[in-house]
Amino acid sequence: MNKRLILIIGLVVVAATAHYAYREWNREPEKAAEASAEVSLTATELFQAFTTDEVAAGTRFNDKLVQVNGTVREVNGGGGAPLNVLLETGDPLGAVVCEFEAGAAPTVKKDDKVSVKGFCAGYNLDVLLQRCAIVE
Amino acid sequence: MNKNIRSLAAAALLAPAALMAQERYACRTGNVSFFSATPVENIEAHNHKATSVYDATAGNVEFAVLIKAFEFEKALMQEHFNENYMESNTYPKAIFKGKVTGITAADLKKPGTYPVMVEGELTMHGVAKPRKEKATLTVEPTGAVKASCDFIVKPEDHKITIPAVVRGQIAEEIQVKVRIDYQKM
Numbered sequence: 055m056n057k058r059l060i061l062i063i064g065l066v067v068v069a070a071t072a073h074y075a076y077r078e079w080n081r082e083p084e085k086a087a088e089a090s091a092e093v094s095l096t097a098t099e100l101f102q103a104f105t106t107d108e109v110a111a112g113t114r115f116n117d118k119l120v121q122v123n124g125t126v127r128e129v130n131g132g133g134g135a136p137l138n139v140l141l142e143t144g145d146p147l148g149a150v151v152c153e154f155e156a157g158a159a160p161t162v163k164k165d166d167k168v169s170v171k172g173f174c175a176g177y178n179l180d181v182l183l184q185r186c187a188i189v190e
Numbered sequence: 191m192n193k194n195i196r197s198l199a200a201a202a203l204l205a206p207a208a209l210m211a212q213e214r215y216a217c218r219t220g221n222v223s224f225f226s227a228t229p230v231e232n233i234e235a236h237n238h239k240a241t242s243v244y245d246a247t248a249g250n251v252e253f254a255v256l257i258k259a260f261e262f263e264k265a266l267m268q269e270h271f272n273e274n275y276m277e278s279n280t281y282p283k284a285i286f287k288g289k290v291t292g293i294t295a296a297d298l299k300k301p302g303t304y305p306v307m308v309e310g311e312l313t314m315h316g317v318a319k320p321r322k323e324k325a326t327l328t329v330e331p332t333g334a335v336k337a338s339c340d341f342i343v344k345p346e347d348h349k350i351t352i353p354a355v356v357r358g359q360i361a362e363e364i365q366v367k368v369r370i371d372y373q374k375m
Contacts, residue, residue, distance in 0.1 A: 081265045112282060116258060131219065136238050138219065151239070175258040176282050179218060179241050182259055 087187035089119050091171045097124030097150040101143035104177035121171040126164050152186040160188045213246035213295040215335055215372035222255050222368050226361040235260040242370050246295040253286040275350050284314040301331045317348040337370040
């Protein structure tokens, strides 16, 4: 009886471990629409944080789900490629770029006021948020 | 890199037209992808936000990509790439600075496909390596300038350590593709 119980428990543990490993192996990168933002600020504040001290801002924001509020400067891309919604920052040389996956593209246009959440990837002339979602 | 591009962009906005005789091109949505093929599995990642400035008069070219902006099909691949191999918190960007030879600024006014050489230094994972690669510049009838370059990167060249347990899953030679659609500055 004890041997049978141990065998059953062993099989359950093996099956659970295999199930976890399979799910973990096939897990897709998290999307903003599925989670709550960890920090919220304006697009201008986020951009200024990176242009003032890129390293400190990277430590604070990179990999985090960041919600930004701002005004749409430009919309580009799309057509099978990611759609980029560029938010005003007060600096003509840089924007907060919100990258939406093809198929998750919102219908926004220049001068719209929007709230967007996305995962911060850092600063390379623009501040980049990826796998974004519009916050209704 | 960022300061250089910011300076060039500022010059384009502020300098008198007479000073803008130099043929400069820029891109902020360049595509860089890489592919690792092994019998165990294939891994690929895409980055749609490469920045580049090409000064056709002087022949200078620069690229920068955010390492965290590479996107993978699977989360585990992306996490291991950033945390274990590229250490993207410590080395957030890969940068190339070099010269383009085999073409003149005047050629860029004529539609056609131009094979060129790109020679310079690729800094990745904090390690700079000299590179000399074949590339192609294409001038469309509309005047649009496109660049493409395919090359190989070996992780160990940039002191990227692959643990023995996953060595068989990651190719010793990573195929890299760069595709840039330039805008005239």
